[in-house]
């Protein structure tokens with residue numbers, strides 16, 4: 006992966022000091038603020054390359070669009086629902102989290118809420134503090150032998166299951182991704198939600214917040230549960246519909262709820278918090294010294310590793326960057342971007358591209374496996390040279406889609422060593438190029454039918470001239486360039502000299518005005534790589 010330069014990071018809320026220390030120890034300037042308001046963040050974010058947040062900072066589209074230099078949003082924790090990941094991706098900003106740093110802490114708080122619900126510990130404590138000694142009011146029920154339904158069997162769901170099994174609970178669950186045989190290996194029998202609801206004495210949710218999980222527990226599903234079912238939400242506010250929960254608590258259909266998270270934090274509407282059968286915390290799942298130390302350290306180390314081009318861990322929107330860290334893949338990225346830039350410059354019509362077909366060839370592993378990022382690199386070359394575009398490997402696929410480019414990619418396992426062929430279409434006209442990496446340098450082998458006698462090194466200032474084959478072309482072009490103070494450094498002619506062909510000329514500097522060459526050629530393009 007080409008190095009991502011992060012010189013300044015803003016930490017916008019309380020993150021373990023290890024985060025700052027590691028970043029600063031690696032030469033990154035850090036500014037720390039507490040509980041930044043949105044307006045403050047919008048005003049300040051433009052100065053920073055990186056932003057580190059927990060759950061309280063809402064990184065909305067307006068924050069992202071105000072961030073001219075931002076390259077990374079680091080979430081010292083798990084949930085990224087407070088970050089507009091789509092907006093970040095479109096802007097080419099990496100979103101990264103530390104998904105396992107707070108798993109144990111969130112699981113332990115879930116277990117604490119389940120236990121507290123079974124024995125009314127918080128309510129009994131409050132009563133004692135008020136001077137009472139009420140042994141009847143707080144009669145509980147054992148967890149032993151009861152059924153716990155776990156919705157979401159990922160990292161936290163699993164840890165909750167194994168801990169509650171130690172209390173003799175039967176654990177059943179549902180997860181659309183975790184295979185039943187995997188959850189069975191840690192004692193959770195999977196079944197459909199329809200089968201799960203009526204069996205549970207307790208239900209705990211551990212899914213991300215997304216359209217398919219909003220209101221998983223609602224009026225309809227509460228009605229399918231055992232009367233008096235107790236529920237815990239230590240995942241995200243809204244997975245249990247708050248209004249439906251209040252109705253179920255009032256009717257007795259729900260016997261109690263343990264809530265760590267709310268749709269609005271802090272919740273302005275206190276009806277749930279104040280309900281006698283609700284116990285609650287102000288989003289404390291990850292608030293332990295250990296979890297914060299891990300998350301603060303993890304996010305800083307992940308950022309530093311990325312900056313140093315070592316590896317990319319925890320990125321939630323930059324899958325294309327995985328596997329781009331070797332020197333070989335960096336050379337292929339440079340080749341893709343250069344070929345894309347050549348084709349962009351040759352598009353005389355300046356009309357938008359409608360198609361891009363990228364073929365990689367060769368039996369080597371790197372060519373076989375580079376398809377995703379190589380295609381993105383070609384698109385970066387094609388799009389980045391358009392005014393107002395700031396394409397990178399993260400956002401380019403969505404920019405290409407937005408621009409209406411139909412992209413195809415394929416690989417052909419030929420014996421030919423690592424070659425790429427790219428064809429693009431603009432205004433119904435096709436432009437083709439093929440290239441490869443030779444001695445670590447990207448080279449152009451062919452341009453729209455003209456196979457160069459020597460591979461053209463895709464570096465420096467290059468002029469591409471389309472003209473009918475003519476031995477007088479070089480001296481005429483040299484003269485025209487000299488009159489503009491530009492010297493020829495290299496000249497590449499095609500093998501075949503019939504009809505209109507492409508030449509490539511390496512020059513000391515780009516021309517101010519391409520018109521000086523127009524009388525000599527049919528088509529002229531220039532670019533600096």
Ligand SMILES: NC(=O)C1=CN([C@@H]2O[C@H](COP(=O)(O)OP(=O)(O)OC[C@H]3O[C@@H](n4cnc5c(N)ncnc54)[C@H](O)[C@@H]3O)[C@@H](O)[C@H]2O)C=CC1
Nearest residue numbers: 083084111157158159160161182211212213239240290291
């Ligand atoms: N209260 C707190 O302070 C904390 C809350 N969390 C939250 O806990 C939740 C779970 O975190 P992890 O276990 O680390 O995530 P995870 O990604 O390991 O597990 C989530 C699981 O939910 C499953 N899932 C997705 N859609 C589902 C659906 N419709 N029904 C059932 N399962 C579904 C996924 O397949 C996945 O296995 C997240 O929302 C996270 O933000 C995490 C840490 C601390």
Ligand SMILES: O=C(O)C(=O)COP(=O)(O)O
Nearest residue numbers: 059060061082083084291
């Ligand atoms: O990691 C998560 O998903 C959490 O909810 C923890 O949030 P926090 O870092 O405590 O604001």
